[in-house]
Amino acid sequence: MVFQSGSNIPLENTSLFMETKRNRCLTIIENVFELDSGCLIGNEELEALGWDSVTFMSFIASVDSHFGVVLAPAEVVRCETVDDLISLLESTHQE
Amino acid sequence: MNTNVIDLTGKQILVTGASSGIGRETAKLVSRLGGSVIVSGRNEAELAKTISMMEPGPHSISIFDLNQIDEIADWLADLNQKVGKLDGLANLAGVYAAKPLRVVDSKLAHELFNLNVLSTIALVRGFRHRKIRNETSSIVLIASVAALIGEAGISTYSATKGAIISLTKSLAAELANESIRINCISPSLVKTELFDRMNSFFTDEQIKRVEKSHPLGLGQPVDVANLIVFLLSSASKWMTGSNLTIDGGYSLR
Numbered sequence: 001m002v003f004q005s006g007s008n009i010p011l012e013n014t015s016l017f018m019e020t021k022r023n024r025c026l027t028i029i030e031n032v033f034e035l036d037s038g039c040l041i042g043n044e045e046l047e048a049l050g051w052d053s054v055t056f057m058s059f060i061a062s063v064d065s066h067f068g069v070v071l072a073p074a075e076v077v078r079c080e081t082v083d084d085l086i087s088l089l090e091s092t093h094q095e
Numbered sequence: 096m097n098t099n100v101i102d103l104t105g106k107q108i109l110v111t112g113a114s115s116g117i118g119r120e121t122a123k124l125v126s127r128l129g130g131s132v133i134v135s136g137r138n139e140a141e142l143a144k145t146i147s148m149m150e151p152g153p154h155s156i157s158i159f160d161l162n163q164i165d166e167i168a169d170w171l172a173d174l175n176q177k178v179g180k181l182d183g184l185a186n187l188a189g190v191y192a193a194k195p196l197r198v199v200d201s202k203l204a205h206e207l208f209n210l211n212v213l214s215t216i217a218l219v220r221g222f223r224h225r226k227i228r229n230e231t232s233s234i235v236l237i238a239s240v241a242a243l244i245g246e247a248g249i250s251t252y253s254a255t256k257g258a259i260i261s262l263t264k265s266l267a268a269e270l271a272n273e274s275i276r277i278n279c280i281s282p283s284l285v286k287t288e289l290f291d292r293m294n295s296f297f298t299d300e301q302i303k304r305v306e307k308s309h310p311l312g313l314g315q316p317v318d319v320a321n322l323i324v325f326l327l328s329s330a331s332k333w334m335t336g337s338n339l340t341i342d343g344g345y346s347l348r
Binding site for chain 2: 053
């Protein structure tokens with residue numbers, strides 16, 4: 001468990017931590033689509049970003065490398081937006 | 096009179112990657128053909144399971160991680176002290192990765208080349224030593240149909256398997272004078288534990304498409320093991336430097 005300095009509230013319960021994790025997800029997705037850092041908001045359509053078999057495999061492989069979890073391809077294929085991918089990752093991966 | 100064309104009676108074979116899949120099936124088949132086997136891998140429990148599935152004989156287990164490349168020669172020398180000289184080597188240890196180029200880093204590339212290529216070079220180098228193997232011996236390496244047919248997302252893995260085919264040809268030329276034959280096999284997808292792990296990266300639709308691209312369907316471990324024991328036996332004594340494709344028709348397209 002990680003605690004923020006000077007606080008007895010577990011960091012996992014703070015919005016700061018949630019934001020950090022969300023940012024890590026966004027960074028992974030930006031790297032997969034080779035976009036500039038910080039350019040994604042979350043509501044972007046994956047198809048418009050260039051979602052294809054290579055980016056699909058790259059996303060699953062990157063999540064595996066960074067978080068140590070293998071997302072179910074059947075779940076990933078149902079995602080339509082960047083936020084969908086982040087929600088899937090958050091529901092699958094508990095730190 | 097033994098009328099089997101493929102006979103390994105009295106032969107001692109080292110099978111790496113024998114804790115599962117094609118390696119396990121090869122060990123079983125060698126034992127059925129009269130050979131004794133040293134089953135090698137990292138997982139003792141699984142290796143013991145392989146032994147329990149084999150015909151009884153003077154088989155043994157040797158736990159070794161082939162990633163320890165610089166230790167391979169000593170390991171083979173130690174094995175030689177324990178079980179004597181070898182007549183054959185079937186190298187089934189290998190690692191697979193489905194990663195598009197944009198997520199390939201040097202760590203992954205090193206991991207794949209270390210186990211799939213560098214450990215193979217060290218293993219053949221150790222095996223060929225006169226103290227380790229008998230006068231006439233055979234080596235079987237595993238390449239992949241991926242080395243011959245392009246598929247997106249597996250370029251680094253494919254490159255390691257292409258290296259095995261090249262290695263086989265040059266080593267065959269170099270080792271023929273020492274009465275060592277070396278051949279490799281390029282299988283397509285075989286239903287092993289590795290295949291099950293690979294499946295976790297693909298949707299059902301993608302898997303169905305892969306299955307359809309094999310006119311004879313996906314392979315079973317024994318399909319490849321049959322070819323391995325042929326190459327280990329004297330039935331293939333006029334073969335060296337060959338790469339045999341066994342892929343259910345996948346590469347016909």
